[in-house]
Amino acid sequence: MSMLTPEQITATQKANFAPLFGLTNKAFEGFEKLVQLNLSVVKSTLAEIQDNAQKALSVKDPQELLALQASLTPPLGEKVLSYGRRVYEIATSTQAEFTKVAEARYEAQSRRVQTLVDDLAKSAPTGSEAAFAVIQSAITAANTAYETVHKATQQAVETAGSSFDAAATAASQAARQAAEQTSRAARK
Template sequence: MFTNTEQFSAASKAAVEANLAIFTSLYNKAFEGFEKVVDLNLTAAKSSLEDGSSAARQLLGAKDPQEFLTLAAAQAQPNMEKAIAYGRHLATIASGVQAEFSKAAEAQVAETSRKVLDLVDEISKNAPAGSENAVAMLKSAIGNASAGYEQFNKSTKQAVEVMETNLTNAVSQFSQPAAKPARAAKK
């Protein structure tokens, strides 16, 4: 049978290794998200440069101020749509990274809770008589901590959902007025 010190040492080593694994995983997920944002920004910058050059050529070719204003108004809608698409894509990337972080954290908390409870069970086998109440209190504290984390995680998910809903609503409200100048320019 192991002594309590050996059991704690083994449990500590396992916890450090598990934390290292989870941090490595989270780092990789964060870096993947960063790569996606960089790719999105490079694509947006290249598209913006090409579109800006084309728009400038069109505007310079205007024969009179009325045609210039009509061309400028006609370019507003596609530019607005691209900005909205960029915002949505950026929100999708952020939401995906957040979901990966949540999933990894949930798995880590569940595994750590299980290991701690197993360790408490193992140590309680060697505990002196009369310590059952202390062991029960320790198990209850671990259960309460897990429940608190689950509630925090649910609240975080709800906050992200509300943010995504608000972003979607803002985009749709913003895109409606932006469409009006383009429709007016086509008339």
């Protein structure tokens, strides 16, 4: 025998549609931002290729060509790092929206379960207090586990961001050093 009426089921389904479509829209917004970013990168890259080709065609000796190549390396590295940062920002902002909705849904569901257990406990026969204590304990344990996983996930995201920044800084410095060495070698 079902405890839910058809009206309750319909109301629940309607309530679930709004978050579903909201998340779908957020996913498409993130995808749209990535497409716009990629289009922008392709346009600027084509313009730079054309400019660099013109410069390369005007080179008169091998040393000048080496110097030109050395001057192009650091900006290219910076652009790649900037692109990576922007992709990371888009991904994390989209993920943050999903997390916000998931947290709200979890909290609402948790409140509903707690209300259901409380209502059942009120109408339960005498002597069933131990069973409801076990249920309460399980609910508390589930909430604690959720909080632990949530905190670990946040720390992992923060660590990934810090690692990306550190790797980007190291790569940028290495690109600059390589360009400087190539430039010095070209002048000799």
